[in-house]
Amino acid sequence: MKFAHLYQESLQKDGFPPDWVASAISYRQLKKCIKRVETELSSMGLDADTLNLLLKSVEEQHTKHDAQVDEEEDEKPFRYQFRSQDLNNENGDKEQGTSNGARFLPKLLFAVDEETGEPLDASLTPETKREFHVLALSQQLTDVRILDITDDPARRSSFVGSFDSATSDMSDAEKRPHRRHSRPVRMVEVPLTSDSEFFGMLQDQLSGLAKLQAEQNVKMESEVKELGQLVTKVTDPSQGKKKNDLAQWRKIFELYLESRVFFSTNEQDHGAHDSEKAEKNLRRFSEELENQKLLTKFKKPESKEALDRFISLNLEILQNLRFQDINRLAMAKILKKFDKRTALGVKKTFPSTIHTSPLTTSVAKAICYQLSTELLPIVPALDDYLCPVCFSISYKPIRLLCNHIFCIRCLVIMQRARENHCPLCRGEVVMQADSRNLDQDLIEYMKKWFPKEVRSKQHENERAAARDEFGENYDKCVLM
Amino acid sequence: MALPKRIIKETERLMAEPVPGISAVPHEDNLRYFDVKIHGPSQSPYEGGVFKLELFLPDDYPMTPPKIRFLTKIYHPNIDKLGRICLDVLKSNWSPALQIRTILLSIQALLGAPNPDDPLANDVAQDWKTDEKAAIQTARDWTSKYAAPE
Numbered sequence: 001m002k003f004a005h006l007y008q009e010s011l012q013k014d015g016f017p018p019d020w021v022a023s024a025i026s027y028r029q030l031k032k033c034i035k036r037v038e039t040e041l042s043s044m045g046l047d048a049d050t051l052n053l054l055l056k057s058v059e060e061q062h063t064k065h066d067a068q069v070d071e072e073e074d075e076k077p078f079r080y081q082f083r084s085q086d087l088n089n090e091n092g093d094k095e096q097g098t099s100n101g102a103r104f105l106p107k108l109l110f111a112v113d114e115e116t117g118e119p120l121d122a123s124l125t126p127e128t129k130r131e132f133h134v135l136a137l138s139q140q141l142t143d144v145r146i147l148d149i150t151d152d153p154a155r156r157s158s159f160v161g162s163f164d165s166a167t168s169d170m171s172d173a174e175k176r177p178h179r180r181h182s183r184p185v186r187m188v189e190v191p192l193t194s195d196s197e198f199f200g201m202l203q204d205q206l207s208g209l210a211k212l213q214a215e216q217n218v219k220m221e222s223e224v225k226e227l228g229q230l231v232t233k234v235t236d237p238s239q240g241k242k243k244n245d246l247a248q249w250r251k252i253f254e255l256y257l258e259s260r261v262f263f264s265t266n267e268q269d270h271g272a273h274d275s276e277k278a279e280k281n282l283r284r285f286s287e288e289l290e291n292q293k294l295l296t297k298f299k300k301p302e303s304k305e306a307l308d309r310f311i312s313l314n315l316e317i318l319q320n321l322r323f324q325d326i327n328r329l330a331m332a333k334i335l336k337k338f339d340k341r342t343a344l345g346v347k348k349t350f351p352s353t354i355h356t357s358p359l360t361t362s363v364a365k366a367i368c369y370q371l372s373t374e375l376l377p378i379v380p381a382l383d384d385y386l387c388p389v390c391f392s393i394s395y396k397p398i399r400l401l402c403n404h405i406f407c408i409r410c411l412v413i414m415q416r417a418r419e420n421h422c423p424l425c426r427g428e429v430v431m432q433a434d435s436r437n438l439d440q441d442l443i444e445y446m447k448k449w450f451p452k453e454v455r456s457k458q459h460e461n462e463r464a465a466a467r468d469e470f471g472e473n474y475d476k477c478v479l480m
Numbered sequence: 481m482a483l484p485k486r487i488i489k490e491t492e493r494l495m496a497e498p499v500p501g502i503s504a505v506p507h508e509d510n511l512r513y514f515d516v517k518i519h520g521p522s523q524s525p526y527e528g529g530v531f532k533l534e535l536f537l538p539d540d541y542p543m544t545p546p547k548i549r550f551l552t553k554i555y556h557p558n559i560d561k562l563g564r565i566c567l568d569v570l571k572s573n574w575s576p577a578l579q580i581r582t583i584l585l586s587i588q589a590l591l592g593a594p595n596p597d598d599p600l601a602n603d604v605a606q607d608w609k610t611d612e613k614a615a616i617q618t619a620r621d622w623t624s625k626y627a628a629p630e
């Protein structure tokens with residue numbers, strides 16, 4: 001299927017809001033415009049075939065002569081370049097935002113002989129050459145004489161070869177009709193209108209996209225903030241354990257982090273995911289929520305609402321990612337098409353500053369960052385409070401002289417083994433620790449935020465202590 | 481005795497987020513006993529080889545280090561004929577905050593950087609010092625002979 005069709009279809013069917021669709025890169029419109037550029041160029045004898053031929057013959061000359069390949073722009077028979085034009089210049093106000101500030105205008109330049117104003121390219125038709133010649137004259141090359149441009153085909157075809165300024169042997173040069181060698185070259189602008197229309201349109205659409213992104217960013221930012229307030233409310237441990245959903249939300253956020261919906265921290269595949277993978281991860285996260293029946297375990301009705309909002313926020317991020325992906329693709333395709341139809345090589349020369357911003361700056365990334373720094377930390381994660389030796393909550397916490405924290409049970413074991421070195425920094429601080437090393441503030445904090453984990457660890461510690469005192473059979477007695 | 485939480489968690493993580501080039505799978509009937517495979521690091525004489533090891537977690541793990549041994553024959557100055565490994569973190573420098581994954585990474589690194597000045601296999605270390613080129617070639621030969629991937 002044609003890309004234009006696929007593109008239109010996914011814009012319509014992927015559930016993007018109407019104002020997004022209206023702001024998307026308009027592939028069809030741009031394609032039509034390319035046709036106009038094509039027609040205009042053809043009318044001047046500069047169709048893609050002619051230009052490609054021109055480029056090819058110059059390249060061949062380079063390889064044939066094996067001269068130091070001189071990549072200077074002057075070597076090219078024509079140049080298509082972009083010139084920035086600051087629209088705000090008129091007001092003398094340069095500090096305006098870039099969205100509508102600097103614009104880039106395309107310009108097609110052809111090489112002509114500086115003295116005669118004659119085009120250097122043989123494969124152009126006589127009409128085109130004559131036209132260029134006139135252009136050159138009107139563009140201030142007033143002292144040149146208009147020569148009779150010969151229609152002698154032998155002469156015409158040899159022009160291409162002689163364009164290369166690297167000198168070849170004499171006999172070859174003699175055969176050529178004269179004067180190209182090391183003659184100064186001047187670039188003459190060929191006026192086109194349809195290409196300005198094309199790039200104007202494209203830049204309008206890109207700045208529209210940038211604006212939409214900025215709006216989305218603001219909107220989602222405030223959504224994260226509101227959600228944060230809600231989560232703070234439903235997880236507040238000071239309401240008593242029967243009246244909050246702290247454990248449920250901890251589980252939800254743990255699952256969310258494990259799903260690595262948008263970004264991966266995994267050693268094997270890291271970095272940002274594309275939208276397809278993110279969608280899959282998000283679906284897996286939702287399924288896992290179902291499996292663990294977390295929705296039925298809420299004590300607070302607002303928790304359900306908060307979870308719905310959390311999911312839809314993630315879907316929103318996903319849609320942003322998809323929308324950006326699809327626009328980036330459309331942009332790449334339309335520039336490719338432009339080049340195919342005109343041979344002007346814009347894929348390389350179109351200023352990347354314009355299209356990189358709305359097509360690569362990631363709103364998704366910014367919002368994900370906000371999620372991980374503002375929303376998720378509302379519920380302290382157990383991983384941040386584990387004892388590095390037994391991997392369960394480090395309760396009761398002993399803070400060694402080196403500031404490393406271990407659970408009291410592991411400290412007892414280390415001391416009994418006469419192991420004086422801190423497991424993390426090898427500082428000789430273990431044997432000197434006693435009950436004064438208990439971190440009282442941390443004890444209170446853990447009791448408040450991890451009541452369940454603290455209770456079960458306390459139970460374990462007591463059993464282990466009793467086992468130390470009464471021997472291995474202690475467990476069995478309890479079970480009977 | 482029930483398996484300590486620490487061992488359960490380490491095993492889970494080894495399965496969920498394996499280290500590239502390393503696998504460690506516990507025996508079903510003894511969860512303290514692991515079959516380990518380490519891929520020889522690239523740019524080393526062990527490149528292309530897959531080395532089998534056995535790893536056992538003693539009762540007082542992590543207060544004492546895991547016991548590890550190469551099962552695949554390997555020509556290396558710090559690994560002896562019985563597959564025993566000379567590595568400080570497995571002995572005096574062990575810390576209960578180290579884990580199975582960190583130890584296996586250290587062993588993989590040891591394959592990438594043989595240290596004949598701190599030998600276990602004395603004759604190999606001697607070869608290594610007198611003619612390093614030949615020793616590396618022998619290590620390569622042994623790798624293709626004994627450590628070919630199945």
Ligand SMILES: [Zn+2]
Nearest residue numbers: 387390407410
């Ligand atoms: Zn501990």
Ligand SMILES: [Zn+2]
Nearest residue numbers: 402404422425
């Ligand atoms: Zn320490």
